[in-house]
Amino acid sequence: MLFDRRREPAVAGGPRMLRILIVAADGGTAWRHALADGEARAGWECAGPLALAKRLGRLYGLRGEPASHAERVSAYAARLALLDDGGRSFSASRAKDPFGVAAFLVGFRDLLRAAGWDGGPLAGSPRLADLAAAERLSGPGLSPLPSGLADVYAALLAEIERASSLPEPLALQVAAPDAALDPIVRRVLTALAVRGAAVEPAAPEEPAAPESTDLGRLQRALLSSTGAAPAAPLANDGTVLVLEADSPLEAGELTAAYLATRPLADATLVAGADAGALEATLARHALPALGVTERSRRRPALQVLPLRLALAFAPRDPFRAAELLMLPVTPIPWDARRRLLDALVEQPGIGSPAWRKAVEDAAAHEAARARAERPDDPDAAREAERRLRERIETWFGGVAHDPAIGLPAPDAVQLCESVARWAEARARAGEAPDPVLQAAAHVARTLERLVAEQPPGTRFPPVQLEQLHDVAAGAGMDGGAPGEAGRAAIAHEPGAVHAPAREVVWWGFLGGDPGPSPEPWTAAERAALRSSGVSVPEPGARRGAEAAGWRRPVLAARDRLVLVRWRLDGAAPTVAHPLGDEIAARFERALASVTVTSEAALAGAARHVAPARSDRAPAPEVTPRGVFNVPPDLVSTDRLSPSSLEKLLGCPVAWVLEHAAGLRRRGMARIPSGNRLLGTFAHALLEDLLHGPERLDLATATPDDAASRAGRAFDARVAQEAAPLVARGAEVQRHRAREVVCDAARALFGLLQDGGWRVRGVEEELRGTLDGAALEGYADLVLEKDGVPAVVDLKLARAKYYREKLQDGEALQVALYAELTRTKGVLPPTGYFLIGQGELLTVDRGAFPGTRARELSGPTMQATVDGAREALRFWRAALRRGVVSSRREELREASELEAGEAAGCPAPASGPGAMDPPCKYCEYDAVCAVELREVAR
Known part of the structure; x- marks a missing residue:
């Protein structure tokens, strides 16, 4: 055994003895099995290198804890900046990545310190000379490099060697091979032994299981010398098991089913890769939480700072703004968040007209709320409005810096400070401090300090700022539940298993x-270091210690070893653990004979694992549903718009959910991109060109003038109203979009001049009735000539789609706009202007002369309006009886038949009432149909 449980502290009245079990890694509770069951021992502890430094520091009155990695990298980066004259070994790399180089070199520096380097001159290579020069660098304003763990041990060693005796009696038992401990740690242990500490070296590795078992054979094979012929396969006696599944979640279910039948108190669990999946599965099985959820910097509160920093650069990314607004914790009130998100959907850019209107509306709402809550305070509304405007400006405004030049350090400090103040205030707002918000505040304060430490005049490009933030955030913070009583002992890595256990379960046995x-x-460097008294490890020594650490879980198991692995990491195959290759070299068929797959366990074909299975019959097959019944008084069709009427005739289910129930999909996914983005932006540019404050005169300007004006407007407004087009990497799309807008302006201007039209209005509000329902909408472009109006709808793409709608009599929206502009009983001419093609499609012959108009054969707009009136009458009759039908293709015939029975007449067979349902673009398709897809393995 690694520790003699029978050895007790001195008897009462004798000297006090502190006993420390020294292991290779900090953390975990694998030491638990070094104590007898239920034993609590005063004056005994288990310590890895960090914990040992802290304990010895307390004994000798020294600081035993190193500075944070972020502080040390930042300080070393400042040191390298002063040292860099352009000719250093690190100069070329540092020009591209200063903080990455600083982190890399401070790691080298720490390796040398751990090997005994005292900071003196070094030869053997330029990088050793540069490391020594950085160590000796001094000057005004340059503070000492914060201590790393090796520096702490060097200070302890100096204090131990200075003292003639121990502060108190010590008994140190080493449970790690020499190669697993840094030379500076071994020197400290030697110095303690010279001054009277009882230091017991690591015991030789020995098998813990009987030789007659699979586990005993495996242990002895791993301890034997290599080169022998492979032994006979393992006998599958249950002492060695490999649990295997496709994914971590499946492996977690299999492992939890196994652990539910085992004595957890006698086991050690090695929490390897993806421990969060196992933790979640244990919770589902009501097993004790391990408390080993991985650290993450992706928790919502920790995302506020990097998102705010990203918004400090031009062009401000609307997707990052939407992410900030959608976080569960955010500085912006919910009503304002909703309005700002809607503005980003309408015009994706901060500072666009839609954004400014959203700010005004949110401020007015905030003022009204404050006025209602404090009617006696005349200044309450004004103050509430001011605070909200200031908050939005703080988080989304300010100067947008050129990413090529970088963010000035004072501005970065100010942003970090504002995030820290917000997080600190929110953390204190609840009944108990919020640890996630406290962590967010700590990261912001750390980054603030790191930025402030850089030389005056420093600017941070986005990538460099992200790197420095990653240094400040580290691995993030833990999540999930803390460990619960009754769990297995935990080892966070294989080498941390240092005490024998009845069972060892290695979760994530993967390479x-x-x-x-x-x-x-x-x-050459190794020789130079040795001549300077620096005892760097022999080549392969550390890798050998790592391989020895892999064997520790196998050798520590007395009764059973369980290795858990999975086949896929996402869509990619996983990599086998190197220890598996070593086992394969020593046994025929390696671990195949002891592997239990999740498929075999569920089929009841596994000898040693029997997961709980239910005999409950499967749920009935999910079938599509074509008709829903709702109380008629909940659905009103008294007020409609052309677009909502088109949705009603296309699919009543979707119309009821969106317009009657008010269900909408919000969020970043709806921010337009591609043709949808360009279509919205081109609409705004063309409409302003024809009817805005700086519109061109159709009587005097030329089509080329229109193209030139549209190009200038595109350049001036694209960053605010269509920001994705100015993102890095979108140069080709932006150039193409500009060409499309200019060509469309030229074509549209020429079209209007050829026909002698003038522009009466853009986005003109139209009102009227259809079959007794109030109808209102906004037409893109209303023209006029000799007192006769015309309606043109602007569309970007899908020329074939709109051509077919006109030819089939299904151009519903433009027909209804024509109905709402009807004068003297005559339906005005209409058409679709295709922005991408620069042509107008119409069925009204002779209304739009010139080469830019294309006349199609198809039903008249009057026939389309009449068809819409008939279809609306039909569906309103069905809805008045509470029948809501889906028009999905496979459900359409039966659902329309039932709707027809409710309405008292058959569904329309042609025109707008018979157009195809919009299932391809529907947000509610899961309500009426379920698609089950088999995942290929």
Whole structure:
């Protein structure tokens, strides 16, 4: 055993003895099995390198805890900035990534300090000389480099060697091989032993299981020398098991089913990759929480700072703004968030007309709320409005800096300080401090300090600021529940299993990226370091210690070893653990004979694992539903718009959910992009060109004048109203979009001049009735000539779609706009102007002369209006009887038949009432139909 449980502290009246079990890694509770069941031992503790430094620091009156990684990287970056003359070994890399280089080199520096380097001159290579120069650098305003763990041990070593005796009796038992501990740690242990500490070296590795079992054979094989022929396969006696599934979630279910039948108090669990999946599964099975959820910097409160920093650069990304507004914790009140999100959907850019209107509306709402809550305070409304405007400006305004030049350090400090103040105030607002918000405030304060420490005049490009934020945030913060009583002992890595246990379960028995070499020195550097008294490890020593750590879970198991792995990491196959390759070299068929798959366990074909299964019959098959019944008084069709009427005739289910129930999908997914973005922006530019404050005169300007004016307007407004087009990497799309807008302006201007039309209005509000229902909407473009109006609808793409709508008599929206502008009983001419093609489609012959108009054969607009009136009458009759029908293709015939029975007449067979349902673009398709897709393996 690694520790003699029978050894007790001195008897009463004797000297006090502090006993420390020294292991290779900090954290975890694998030490629990070094104590007898239920034993509580005073004066005994288990310590990794960090915990040992803290304990010895308290004994010797020194600071035993190193500074944070963020502080050290920032300070080293400042040191390298002063040292860099352009000719250093790191100069070229530092020009591209100063903080990445600082983190890399401070790691090298710490390796040397841990190997015994005292900071003196070094030779052997330019980088060693540069490391020594950075260490000796001094000057006004340059503070000492904050201590790392190796520096803490160096200070402890100096204090131990200075003292002639121990502060109190010590008994140190080492449970880690020499190669797993840094040379500076071993020197401290030697110095303690010289002054009277009882230091017991690591015991030789020995098998813990009987030789007759699979586990005993495996342990002895791993301890034997290599080169022998592979032994016979494992006998599958249950002492070694491999649990295997496709995904971490499936593996978690299999593991939880296994652990539910085992004595957890006697087990050690190695929490390897994706421990969060196992933690979630244990909770579902009502098993004790392990408290091993991974650290993450993606928790919502921790995202506020990087999103705010991203919005400090031009062009401000509307997607980042939407992310900030959609976080569960955000500085903006809910009503204002909703309005601002809607503005981003309408015009994706901060500062657009829609954004400014949203700010005004939100401020008015906030003032009204304050006025209602404090009617006796005449200044309440004004103050509430001021605070909201100031808050929106703080989080979304200010100067937008050029990313190529960078954000000035004082501005970055101010942004960090504002985020920190907000998070600190929110953290204190509840009954108990919020740890996530406290962590967010800490990251913001840390980044604020790191930025402030950089040389005067420093500017931070976006990538560099992100890197510095990652340094400040580290691995993020823990989440999930803390560990609960009754759980297994926890080891956070294989080498941390240092005490024998009845069972060892290794979760995440998978390989991965081995990372950079822990021995990065060339032969010349190694020789130079040794001549300077720096005892760097022999080549392969650290990798050998890592391989020995992999064997620890196997050797520590007395009764059973369970290895858990999965086949897929997302869509990619996982990598086998290197220890599996070693086992494969020693046994025929490796671990195949002891592997239990999730499929075999569920089928009841596994010998040693029997997950709980239910005999309950499966739920009935989910079938599509074509008709819904609702109380008639909940659905009103008294007020409609052309677009809502088109949705009603296309699918009453979708219309009821959107317009009667008020259900809408919100959020970032609806921010327009591609053709949808360009269509909205082009609409605004063309409409302003024809009817805005700076409109061109159709009588005097030329089509080329219109194209030139449209191009200038595009350049001036694109960053605010269509920001995705100015994002990095969108240069080609932006150039193409500008060409489309200019060509469309030229064509539309020429079309109007050829026909002698003048513009009566854009987005003109129209009102009227259809079959007794109030109808109102906004027409894109209303023209007039000799007192006769015309209606033109602007569309970007899908020329074939709109051509077919006109030819089939289903151009409902433009027909209804014509109905609402009807004068003297005559339906005015109408058409679709296709922005992308620069042509107008119409069925009204002779109304739009010139080469830019294309006349199609199809029903008249009057026939389309009559068809819409008939269809509206039909569906209103069905809705008045509470029948809401889906027009999805596979449900259409039966649902329309039932609707016809309710309405007392058959559904329309042609025209707008028979157009195809909009299922392809429907947001509510899951209500009427369910699609089950098999996932290919």
